[in-house]
Amino acid sequence: MPHKIKVSVDKTALFVTVAQHYFKGNHYLVEADFSEDKIFFNHPEIVQTKQVYLKLRSYGK
Secondary structure, eight states, X not given: OGXXXXXXXXXXXXXXXXXXXXXXXXXXXXXXXXXTEEEEEEESSOOOSSEEEEEEOOOOO
């Protein structure tokens, strides 16, 4: 569910290391390492930093 995760400007429990970017037409699919797992999330551009915090997207009702 990469569309439900986004980069956070605040510190969160999800601190990841960016491993790879995949161009998907109008956004990038970003592969990141979290502990010993892989996390994928969408981002509108290449993530410039090697390590970022992530959070769940909040959708309005």
